Amino acid sequence: MEGRAEGMDMSIPELEELANVCRKHIVKMIHKAGAGHPGGSLSAIDIIAGLYGTRLRFNVDDPDWEDRDRFVMSKGHASPAVYSILREMGFLNDDDLSTFRALGSVCQGHVDMKWTDGVDFSAGSLGMGLSFGLGCALAARMDSSERETWVMVGDGEVQEGQIWEALMAADFHDVSGLKLIVDRNRIQNDDFVNVQMEVGDVASKIESFGWNVKEINGHDMEEIVGALEWASSAGSGPSAIIAHTVKGKGVSFMEDNPSFHGKAPNDEELALALEELS
Amino acid sequence: MSAPSAGGASRDGYGKALLRLSEDPRVVVLEADLGKSTKSCLFRAEFPERTVSLGIAEQNMMLVAAGMASSGKVPFASTFAIFTERAFEQVRNGISRPGLAVHICGSHGGIHTGTDGSSAQSIEDLAIYRTIPGLTVITPCDDLSAEELTVQLLDHGNASYTRTARNKTPRMYDSETVNNLKIGKGSVLREGSDVAIVACGVMVSEAIEAAKMLEGEGVSASVIDMHTIKPLDTNLLDDIRAECDGIVTAEDHSIIGGLGSAVAEYLSTTGGYPIQMVGVKDRFGESGESSDLMHHMGLTRNEIAAKARNIVNSV
Numbered sequence: 001m002e003g004r005a006e007g008m009d010m011s012i013p014e015l016e017e018l019a020n021v022c023r024k025h026i027v028k029m030i031h032k033a034g035a036g037h038p039g040g041s042l043s044a045i046d047i048i049a050g051l052y053g054t055r056l057r058f059n060v061d062d063p064d065w066e067d068r069d070r071f072v073m074s075k076g077h078a079s080p081a082v083y084s085i086l087r088e089m090g091f092l093n094d095d096d097l098s099t100f101r102a103l104g105s106v107c108q109g110h111v112d113m114k115w116t117d118g119v120d121f122s123a124g125s126l127g128m129g130l131s132f133g134l135g136c137a138l139a140a141r142m143d144s145s146e147r148e149t150w151v152m153v154g155d156g157e158v159q160e161g162q163i164w165e166a167l168m169a170a171d172f173h174d175v176s177g178l179k180l181i182v183d184r185n186r187i188q189n190d191d192f193v194n195v196q197m198e199v200g201d202v203a204s205k206i207e208s209f210g211w212n213v214k215e216i217n218g219h220d221m222e223e224i225v226g227a228l229e230w231a232s233s234a235g236s237g238p239s240a241i242i243a244h245t246v247k248g249k250g251v252s253f254m255e256d257n258p259s260f261h262g263k264a265p266n267d268e269e270l271a272l273a274l275e276e277l278s
Numbered sequence: 279m280s281a282p283s284a285g286g287a288s289r290d291g292y293g294k295a296l297l298r299l300s301e302d303p304r305v306v307v308l309e310a311d312l313g314k315s316t317k318s319c320l321f322r323a324e325f326p327e328r329t330v331s332l333g334i335a336e337q338n339m340m341l342v343a344a345g346m347a348s349s350g351k352v353p354f355a356s357t358f359a360i361f362t363e364r365a366f367e368q369v370r371n372g373i374s375r376p377g378l379a380v381h382i383c384g385s386h387g388g389i390h391t392g393t394d395g396s397s398a399q400s401i402e403d404l405a406i407y408r409t410i411p412g413l414t415v416i417t418p419c420d421d422l423s424a425e426e427l428t429v430q431l432l433d434h435g436n437a438s439y440t441r442t443a444r445n446k447t448p449r450m451y452d453s454e455t456v457n458n459l460k461i462g463k464g465s466v467l468r469e470g471s472d473v474a475i476v477a478c479g480v481m482v483s484e485a486i487e488a489a490k491m492l493e494g495e496g497v498s499a500s501v502i503d504m505h506t507i508k509p510l511d512t513n514l515l516d517d518i519r520a521e522c523d524g525i526v527t528a529e530d531h532s533i534i535g536g537l538g539s540a541v542a543e544y545l546s547t548t549g550g551y552p553i554q555m556v557g558v559k560d561r562f563g564e565s566g567e568s569s570d571l572m573h574h575m576g577l578t579r580n581e582i583a584a585k586a587r588n589i590v591n592s593v
Contacts, residue, residue, distance in 0.1 A: 066349075072345075112375075112376070114376050120348065122371070122372070122375050122376035125367060127337075128341045128371065131337070131340075131368075132341045132372065133345060134338075134341075134342050135343060135347075136348060138330060138342065138345070138346060139306075139349030142306070142327070142351070143349075162337040165337060166338050166342075168333070168335075169335065169338055
């Protein structure tokens with residue numbers, strides 16, 4: 001079966017609603033599992049909703065369709081964000097989400113292409129996804145395919161040296177089909193990024209590596225959709241979107257709070273979160 | 279069989295194999311600045327559009343290869359054996375865990391590398407790669423077998439690590455006998471009834487010479503080219519156990535974790551059997567001409583024969 005030639009064409013209000021529905025999935029599945037990473041899932045979900053709702057070409061009936069666009073979730077601990085969008089796109093169902101992190105679940109702790117239809121990369125070890133995406137994009141070019149490869153990394157992840165190897169290589173090979181999104185939520189596992197090891201002006205640094213770069217508010221859906229469109233048509237060379245986000249966005253007590261990087265909400269916190277998201 | 283005298287380095291066989299594999303458009307080659315050394319340069323010269331140069335950045339290379347494998351390509355990624363180790367976790371998490379058929383070649387494996395010194399002499403690669411689930415580990419003994427085994431990787435289906443050597447070694451095969459090789463099946467180069475020498479890589483030719491020495495002493499030694507360390511040919515080990523008094527393993531690798539360990543693990547957990555190991559005795563190498571250094575490190579026919587005598591004399 002042929003996939004869509006174009007991505008979905010959701011409106012801004014529809015995308016905002018999609019992201020909100022996903023936020024509820026995220027907090028619920030992490031609460032049920034008693035473990036997971038809410039902060040980085042909530043910071044990333046607006047961008048992911050925008051990507052799946054407007055640009056990404058995929059086929060639920062044929063997940064391995066070779067000309068699908070790739071979404072490489074390199075910050076694989078934010079797997080609930082991916083599973084929530086795959087639920088809304090039809091790859092997964094509510095039962096799947098409810099087994100997150102349980103033995104035998106298609107929803108593994110970190111996203112894993114071996115376990116889940118619609119997942120294009122096995123993540124969990126930070127710093128590897130951009131290189132993988134570069135490989136996907138090089139293969140697409142060799143195949144004369146117009147499929148795009150979208151890679152999302154975290155800002156703490158940018159501390160990994162391999163990211164810079166890949167940034168350099170993508171420019172050298174002039175791989176226009178490769179798109180990078182940096183979820184700049186300013187918090188990593190132990191603390192704020194500027195406490196652990198500040199990565200600074202990521203936009204200028206990546207630009208100096210030869211990439212097309214755009215900075216946006218990663219929670220403004222108009223800006224997100226505009227930037228995704230820009231990245232698809234930015235012309236020659238790879239393109240990066242630096243999305244300034246808020247860790248835990250949408251749940252007041254998780255926002256900008258390092259302690260909710262990798263902690264599940266308890267019963268009371270879940271009720272509060274769902275109330276805020278309703 | 280008698281060993282043909284002409285020789286080549288196993289890395290040359292790898293380079294020639296890539297050219298043979300080029301007929302398949304899925305085949306791509308990835309380099310990390312050492313194409314002239316690994317011999318992937320032969321492929322690059324003919325097929326630059328299917329060769330990806332990634333500079334001195336092995337971690338990136340491994341994941342680029344994984345991405346290409348996930349997109350229908352059959353990537354062959356090579357650098358020095360020792361530098362693949364820098365990207366061990368990338369091989370584990372980025373290639374083997376998702377089950378992507380990337381074929382890694384580490385050249386300049388072992389003490390045999392010689393004058394470059396200990397920084398280049400990987401003596402732990404077979405051990406570390408053997409621990410990764412689903413990863414095939416190969417170390418051919420000459421150029422012809424390296425070529426044949428590499429060609430067989432095309433439709434192998436899972437990821438692999440092949441160690442090649444920098445320097446020439448005597449050929450153990452000819453253009454006909456090499457066709458009998460199969461990944462995962464040890465190759466009996468010489469039949470014997472007292473002791474079996476199970477060797478890999480550059481130590482196979484030393485094992486043949488050791489067997490000749492032993493023959494003069496009335497000891498009948500068989501010689502196995504165990505080119506595939508994983509999966510290990512345990513059927514062949516069972517046969518040896520039924521026929522010989524014991525095994526000497528010989529490898530240009532640490533005695534910890536490599537071929538000797540693989541053989542010992544199997545035999546000791548299935549009934550026990552005399553095993554003696556020839557390998558690098560838990561130390562680093564140093565600079566030196568290859569043959570001087572191999573003697574210095576005890577990677578010789580004399581060492582193999584001495585271990586074989588230990589077994590025969592203790593029966």
